[in-house]
Amino acid sequence: MSATTTASRRSPAPRPKAPTGRRGNRDKPQKWGSPVTYFIALLFVGVCVAPVLYIVLGGFRTNSQITTEPAALPHPWVVGNYTGILKSSVFWGEFANSLIVALTSTVGIVALGLMVSFVIARYDFRLKGAMYSLFAAGLMFPMVIAITPLYLVIKDLGLVDNLLGVIIPQIAFGLPTTVIILVPFLRAIPNEIEEAAAIDGMSRLGFFFRMVVPLSLPGVVTVGILGFVGSWNNYLLPLYVLNSQANYTLPLGVQVFSSQYSTDTAKVLAFTSLAMLPALVFFSVFEKRIVGGLTGAVKG
């Protein structure tokens, strides 16, 4: 820290070419910062990543390796745990369930959310404010609080142990965030574009599909990612709704697998790594959007 302090103090000094300045030398982007900064940053990254690496690497070890030396690298590396799980129909069944649930929930959240946000953002009617407040208030109703009666509603609809019993509530609970993020986006589309479209003979609905949907794509992607990751990681709702292993999603699968094979730690670690892989891949592909979307959400 002290290094940074000195650096910043020096920077406004009237020495334009001074090599010690940090902020002053914007035109040299390839500059290295202070070693203390790097040390703390690396330490932080290490703490964040090490446990994840432990899970992944543990899957490459045998149980006896893990028992004798819990904190060590694989020696020798074994792939049997991973190949065993990749060949098991249980894993792929749960993977498929997670994927179906996540994709349909995401499509539902985006479609319903976009339509209602469009109405709130660009139509004038009496209940508009009430509608927005309704969804905004939804942020106060997290799934944990509603879960007991929600389960009863799902039961009355005959959707227990049915993937739809997870999908539909996930869409409903995803709507508040979606509306909050999308309404400002849609409101920002200039009226001139809408007027021009109307003069060219486009109906309001035509405007929606041909102009609004493409123009709000960044917001839609953000909302879609939040919905997908939220669904992929959801545990509470599947725990209540799904009873038979054939319908389990991966989070339930991980939990059941780890209690079934509680003595086979290596296998549990391999199963766990494979279960988190899709979310990590999805995240690394859309990383900029996720981080950017959060920025927007906070500012909004």
Place this chain on the structure above:
Amino acid sequence: MRLEIAVLSAPAVITFLAFVIFPVALAAYYGFYQWKGYGEPTDWVGLNNYELILTDSAFHDVLWHNGLILVLSLVIQGPLAIVLALLLNQKIRGRSAIRVLIFVPYIISEVIVGTGWSLMLQSDGAVNDLLHRIGLGSLEADWIADPDLAVWTLMAIITWKYIGFAVILMLAGLQSIPDEIFEAAQIDGASYWQIQRRITLPLLGPTIRIWAFLSIIGSLQLFDLVYIIWGQYVSGTAGTSTMAIYMLAQGRNAGNYGYGSAVAVVMFVISLIVALIYQRFVLRRDLRGAVTEGAV
């Protein structure tokens, strides 16, 4: 035009009312009954469920745990996240890679985080082994079951899981502050710490307050991590059980849906009170734009 409004908004409004608002309203209704979840509730018990909840020492325990987790989350994660964000906001190499990597724990599901950590924290697990190897064998402990330690173990895991999110939020907040302000302050001769204290922190205020709000709501609803690592029974003795776990254990798992619903209502009222107080006294400035503008 009315038709368009109806067609476009009906699916979302109906889904939302049916699966979010209606269940919450149902909870309030079922909470007045002693009811096993079959047929219509008939056994009206008035406020009996609420009386039982509020006098149950097990509920006092979980309420205390939630409160402790709430305060500790704010006190530990807040300053840590601000310091780390200030550090990472400098122009250093690999900044975007760092931002991705610190976000990884947040992206992984609670179930996986819980499964992984509970394996590592076993008394013969990796954490104790690592301590032993680096010569800190005296620190080895039963991280999960020891009631003196368990809540701190939980706080460590929560911090690990959510600090990346906090840092990313703070970084986003920092980046929305125009550089000119810092440059002006520097020209006026302000030191690094003066700049952080007098300029950065106040301007980061809205971000910090929104983060704290999210953290508070999250703490009150904590479920997955505790349930996966400690389970319904151990969490009670280890001192990490939360209101949501109490609700599952006393409600669905015990077959008392009326009681479980009443617990949900109590949780909701507590969250609502906390949120309203927070919005009224802390967030008022920040939300003035968002809410009133949106409602117009």
